[in-house]
Amino acid sequence: MGGESSTATPVAARRDALAQFVDVEKTYDGVTLVIKGLNLSIHDGEFLTLLGPSGSGKTTTLLMLAGFERPTGGRIEIAGRSIEREPAWRRNLGMVFQDYALFPHMSVLENVAFPLSVRKLAKHEARAKAMAALAKVKLSGLEDRSPGQLSGGQQQRVALARALVFGPRLVLMDEPLGALDKQLREQLQLEIKRLQRELGVTVVYVTHDQEEALVMSDRIAVFRKGRICQLDTPQALYERPCDSFVAQFIGENNQLAGRLQDQHSGVARVVLATGPTVLATTVGDAVNAAPGAAVVLSLRPERVVLGDHEAKRAAENAFRARIVEVIYLGDHLRVRLAVVDTSLELLAKVHVGSSPASLGVGLEVDLAWSARDCLALAQT
Numbered sequence: 001m002g003g004e005s006s007t008a009t010p011v012a013a014r015r016d017a018l019a020q021f022v023d024v025e026k027t028y029d030g031v032t033l034v035i036k037g038l039n040l041s042i043h044d045g046e047f048l049t050l051l052g053p054s055g056s057g058k059t060t061t062l063l064m065l066a067g068f069e070r071p072t073g074g075r076i077e078i079a080g081r082s083i084e085r086e087p088a089w090r091r092n093l094g095m096v097f098q099d100y101a102l103f104p105h106m107s108v109l110e111n112v113a114f115p116l117s118v119r120k121l122a123k124h125e126a127r128a129k130a131m132a133a134l135a136k137v138k139l140s141g142l143e144d145r146s147p148g149q150l151s152g153g154q155q156q157r158v159a160l161a162r163a164l165v166f167g168p169r170l171v172l173m174d175e176p177l178g179a180l181d182k183q184l185r186e187q188l189q190l191e192i193k194r195l196q197r198e199l200g201v202t203v204v205y206v207t208h209d210q211e212e213a214l215v216m217s218d219r220i221a222v223f224r225k226g227r228i229c230q231l232d233t234p235q236a237l238y239e240r241p242c243d244s245f246v247a248q249f250i251g252e253n254n255q256l257a258g259r260l261q262d263q264h265s266g267v268a269r270v271v272l273a274t275g276p277t278v279l280a281t282t283v284g285d286a287v288n289a290a291p292g293a294a295v296v297l298s299l300r301p302e303r304v305v306l307g308d309h310e311a312k313r314a315a316e317n318a319f320r321a322r323i324v325e326v327i328y329l330g331d332h333l334r335v336r337l338a339v340v341d342t343s344l345e346l347l348a349k350v351h352v353g354s355s356p357a358s359l360g361v362g363l364e365v366d367l368a369w370s371a372r373d374c375l376a377l378a379q380t
Contacts, residue, residue, distance in 0.1 A: 017041035024074035036226040052223030094163030094171035102147040109143035133161040242284040245380040247298035256297040275342035279316040279371040285378035303373035304348035315368035
């Protein structure tokens with residue numbers, strides 16, 4: 001498992017954590033555990049994303065931290081204080097939802113100032129803080145409008161200002177950009193990250209969007225069936241996933257099934273089910289796999305080199321392939337290839353500026369990849 005284990009959190013990490021889950025479990029029906037033995041330390045000032053498919057446990061984990069769900073077992077702490085039985089309103093957390101949750105009868109300014117009025121702050125001081133929060137999210141001049149007069153992106157900015165206005169140390173975000181179009185979503189991703197860095201606030205962010213997680217996060221916890229499969233930096237998750245599930249979930253990926261022939265010094269010889277034998281780097285549980293064990297190879301499409309004779313000579317894996325499909329995507333081409341004399345098909349990504357002059361359907365090309373870019377992983 002990469003990074004920090006979901007079943008054993010180091011004592012030092014627990015002592016330094018702003019928030020943590022210790023042996024937390026959750027069941028709704030008394031039988032099936034939707035969260036299983038969760039140990040997770042959230043560092044002060046970090047942007048931590050909980051990523052996973054629907055039903056994996058990421059939203060339940062966030063709701064338990066927020067106080068909207070109570071754990072069945074274990075302990076949740078914030079700043080060293082056990083809070084699993086403390087009501088949500090006493091936890092002093094900022095919260096941003098996908099559906100904005102703004103009060104339609106209040107103005108933008110009143111919505112943002114609401115957490116301050118609940119805390120009995122003087123009106124003039126609350127107004128000043130709310131106006132400053134609106135300026136931070138680039139909504140100055142819209143304070144007298146109602147939420148219904150704003151676009152979806154503007155409403156989400158209001159919700160973000162409201163979550164930040166009272167200066168919480170910890171802000172929770174539950175798929176806050178899920179209802180927005182792609183361009184606006186990408187713009188707000190960068191703005192949320194900028195605000196998080198400027199304010200030094202800790203963010204726990206739930207999403208099922210892998211690209212969003214890679215762009216925004218300091219660390220990502222990948223959930224599956226109520227457990228954390230891997231907790232690590234975006235780069236580590238992408239470059240060194242712990243198993244085939246994480247490899248497939250984070251980024252685009254060629255997954256090739258095969259059996260381990262042998263391995264030496266971290267390099268494995270794998271016989272693919274589609275015919276050829278290739279060299280790969282063993283990671284995770286595959287490091288200890290015995291000859292004959294089933295493994296899955298992870299090969300990122302951008303690591304497949306086409307039409308480069310020098311690369312072919314230098315690479316441990318080199319083949320001849322026929323182009324089956326070429327899709328133009330602006331900055332790169334997606335090229336689907338069938339390796340000659342095998343049933344192996346691969347996807348390659350080729351930058352437009354560096355691609356061979358002609359990549360037409362039916363053309364035969366050289367392709368190659370290095371063993372270090374092809375990971376042998378345990379099947380999940």
